[in-house]
Amino acid sequence: MTEPLHELFRYHTWATLRLLDYCATLPAELLEFTAPGVYGTIRQTLAHLITADAGYLSRVTYDVSVRIASTASLPLDTLREHFVKQSQGWQYVLDHIDRFDPTMPAREDHPDLPHALNLFLNQAIHHGNDHRAQVCSILGANGLDVPEIDGWMYWFVTRAIPLSE
Numbered sequence: 001m002t003e004p005l006h007e008l009f010r011y012h013t014w015a016t017l018r019l020l021d022y023c024a025t026l027p028a029e030l031l032e033f034t035a036p037g038v039y040g041t042i043r044q045t046l047a048h049l050i051t052a053d054a055g056y057l058s059r060v061t062y063d064v065s066v067r068i069a070s071t072a073s074l075p076l077d078t079l080r081e082h083f084v085k086q087s088q089g090w091q092y093v094l095d096h097i098d099r100f101d102p103t104m105p106a107r108e109d110h111p112d113l114p115h116a117l118n119l120f121l122n123q124a125i126h127h128g129n130d131h132r133a134q135v136c137s138i139l140g141a142n143g144l145d146v147p148e149i150d151g152w153m154y155w156f157v158t159r160a161i162p163l164s165e
Helices: 003-024 028-032 042-061 076-095 117-141 151-158
Strands: none
Touching: 003 042, 003 076, 003 117, 003 151, 028 042, 042 076, 042 117
8 A cells, every 4th residue: 555655755746846936936046045954055955855865766766867966056947857757756666666675785884774665765755854844944034935835735735625714
């Protein structure tokens, strides 16, 4: 039963694209804003979110072509295009989940981790939420509007449920 996983990744896609689209309406100089305790600037944080997401997908699928070499200078619309493709890749993984059984190779700080699919799925969702929240913190800390991208808004928007006034 992968429907809950599909829903989580649909939310991950929706929230990230909604945030990218909102940030694309901002003047370029505002994308260089940051705040204490976050990853970097708005642009850097969005680029990192998308690059890391591609890395997780690549590790699940063993497809290195999914990886993005450098996103630091890419315009938001190009980042968006990458993320849309990645989201399709995640949906493919979830549609064929029994085909994937990635192993996270050993490093100094942890042993070889076979059957790491759940780890990568969890990390993709967590990492996306973490950095979307950081971008929203930067926006709010700098007096800018913050788009509603929480689970409630996703549910209302995707189910066309009218919000009470």
